[in-house]
Amino acid sequence: DGGITQSPKYLFRKEGQNVTLSCEQNLNHDAMYWYRQDPGQGLRLIYYSQIVNDFQKGDIAEGYSVSREKKESFPLTVTSAQKNPTAFYLCASSTLLGTGMEEQYFGPGTRLTVT
Amino acid sequence: AQTVTQSQPEMSVQEAETVTLSCTYDTSESDYYLFWYKQPPSRQMILVIRQEAYKQQNATENRFSVNFQKAAKSFSLKISDSQLGDAAMYFCALIMYNNNDMRFGAGTRLTVKP
Numbered sequence: 378d379g380g381i382t383q384s385p386k387y388l389f390r391k392e393g394q395n396v397t398l399s400c401e402q403n404l405n406h407d408a409m410y411w412y413r414q415d416p417g418q419g420l421r422l423i424y425y426s427q428i429v430n431d432f433q434k435g436d437i438a439e440g441y442s443v444s445r446e447k448k449e450s451f452p453l454t455v456t457s458a459q460k461n462p463t464a465f466y467l468c469a470s471s472t473l474l475g476t477g478m479e480e481q482y483f484g485p486g487t488r489l490t491v492t
Numbered sequence: 493a494q495t496v497t498q499s500q501p502e503m504s505v506q507e508a509e510t511v512t513l514s515c516t517y518d519t520s521e522s523d524y525y526l527f528w529y530k531q532p533p534s535r536q537m538i539l540v541i542r543q544e545a546y547k548q549q550n551a552t553e554n555r556f557s558v559n560f561q562k563a564a565k566s567f568s569l570k571i572s573d574s575q576l577g578d579a580a581m582y583f584c585a586l587i588m589y590n591n592n593d594m595r596f597g598a599g600t601r602l603t604v605k606p
Contacts, residue, residue: 408592417501419583419596427592435593467537471592480527481594483537 379404381484383468388489390462398453398487400468407473409451410481413437414465423466426451427473455489462491494519496586498597505574506605512559513569513600515584523589526560526567531599532580540582543567571602579604 381402390396402409408427412420422435426445440459445451451470455462467486471479495518505511517526528540543551543560550558555575559568571578584597 410592410594412596417598419496419498419598420585421596422593425592433592465535469537473592480539480542486535 381468381470381482383466383484383487386485386487388487390489390491392491393457394491395454395456396462396489396491398455398466398468398489400451400453400484401449402451402468402470402482402484403449404470404482405448406470406482407448408471408479409445410469410471411435411441411443411451411453412467412469414467414486420467423453455491462489464489494521494524494586494588494593494595496584496595496597498584498600500600501598502601502603504603504605505571507574507576509574510570510572511574511602513571513582513584513602515567515569515597517565517567517584517586517595519565519586519588521588525587525589526558527585527587527594528556528558528567528569529583529585529596530578530580531583532577537583541569574604576604576606578602 384399410425411423424443426432442454468484469481471481497516524545526543530538541553555572581599583599587594
């Protein structure tokens with residue numbers, strides 16, 4: 378079955394440590410996205426990528442980094458510079474027809490807790 | 493900048509009844525798309541319905557329909573014959589034509605009472 382996988386589902390880290398969240402898709406989608414979800418704030422875009430080896434910052438990119446070495450993979454690193462990293466992180470992907478009409482398909486999410 | 497506002501943090505509906513979730517947005521662009529996503533307790537985001545701004549006809553998907561008022565920048569979701577499985581967070585989202593930056597509202601938590 379095609380889809381998006383995120384691992385792990387729950388992740389715990391100590392403050393000051395970098396942590397990488399995995400996102401893989403087998404939908405042959407060109408575009409991939411990372412969102413952060415906090416209670417009462419909906420989803421906010423962290424980074425997105427339209428093509429391998431290229432990505433753009435979203436509204437809240439500070440303290441995060443990404444890479445896109447393969448079309449299928451778009452890992453997100455939460456660095457120690459992120460002031461409030463505890464959140465639910467969602468990865469998504471879509472085709473890239475260039476109109477914006479494309480549905481974004483979401484992974485199951487990773488709940489990151491930093492103490 | 494584009495913004496999306498959902499003014500109802502929580503709503504409830506009796507099973508088999510109809511409920512309408514509100515969404516307003518702000519953009520200076522004329523070409524854009526609007527979406528409603530559902531997030532059940534599993535937290536898996538699922539597309540419910542989408543609307544192209546250039547289409548006057550309101551989108552419909554089975555029991556889900558929208559009331560799109562472009563001049564008022566309003567995009568409400570109507571759920572008919574509500575079912576227990578409709579209980580979820582519902583997010584309204586806006587994306588500009590030829591852009592990948594989707595903006596989400598804060599969400600409305602829908603409870604369905606048996």
